[in-house]
Amino acid sequence: MSDASFDSRIHESEAQFGDYFALLKPRVMTLVVFTAFVGLLAAPVAMHPFVAFCAVLFIAIGGGASGALNMWYDADIDAVMKRTARRPIPAGKVTRDEALAIGSALSAFAVIFLGLATNWLAAGLLAFTIFFYVVIYTMWLKRLTPQNIVIGGAAGAFPPMIGWTAATGDISVASVLMFCLTFMWTPPHFWALALFVRMDYDNATVPMLTVTNGRRSTRNHILAYTVLLAILAVALGFTSVGGPLYLTVALVLNALFLKGAWDIWKRDEGASEADNFAVEKKFFKLSLLYLFAHFGAILIEATLSKLGFDWASLGGLLT
Known part of the structure; x- marks a missing residue:
């Protein structure tokens, strides 16, 4: 136009x-x-x-x-x-x-x-x-x-x-890993969206992976990127911005995210669109929570640190 x-x-x-x-x-x-x-x-x-x-x-x-x-x-x-x-x-x-x-x-x-x-x-x-x-x-x-x-x-x-x-x-290792967390999260997040709005990209002739390579290839890519994302997300927990709270959040959410990616990957291409879309929408909604929860955990860790809270001292009180 x-x-x-x-x-x-x-x-x-x-x-x-x-x-x-x-x-x-x-x-x-x-x-x-x-x-x-x-x-x-x-x-x-x-x-x-x-x-x-x-x-x-x-x-x-x-x-x-x-x-x-x-x-x-x-x-x-x-x-x-x-x-x-x-x-x-x-x-x-x-x-x-x-x-x-x-x-x-x-x-x-x-x-x-x-x-x-x-x-x-x-x-x-x-x-x-x-x-x-x-x-x-x-x-x-x-x-x-x-x-x-x-x-x-x-x-x-x-x-x-x-x-x-x-x-x-x-620029530090921690800031680079925060960059990597968002960078690696973006493809599975948007590809999940593209799986259930594919016609939009078809109509606009945008070469999204779902249009050029098909659903099967897109699902393979979502699983591969989710595995890499999980590794980077957990690694961030061992930098200066991480801590027990972040690691707990990262382990739980990445287990759920990997399960969601696996569910998308194993979908039967012969199944109804409604069944496939339900799985893909669930993964997409989880992806929205995923990033906010990880950065929320970093925010809480940083706030506690600036207030003088020390996880090690808490562990000493509990033993």
């Missing part, structure tokens, strides 16, 4: 504040804010609360800017996919030019002010994240390869590393 056809629909109804806010993909921004905040708090450096608030705010704005630029470029795809057809541009609420202007302005604002508030390494990582999501993933990989979500998932994995770097000014 052309720019003119999108823009001509803008007269159907006047845009509200909520329409412009929707450009920023607020649900995705929630994950960005949460993981960035966890990365910042888990860092072994105390930040002034106001500076910490500003850092998370600018990271969130950068994430929202990426969302607006993604909607600007992908408006043609969004218009033909059922789950995205009501987004502001295909719905005729906002023009593509407005989305481009908002995304570009917010990107520059977020990067510059994060650098001024914290350090330029963190700002550089945020700038690279926006570039990666918009140019590498949205403009290039998404329409080119079934591995789009694998490589493109890096963009959503940077926020905890950016939060850590905003606090410390450097």
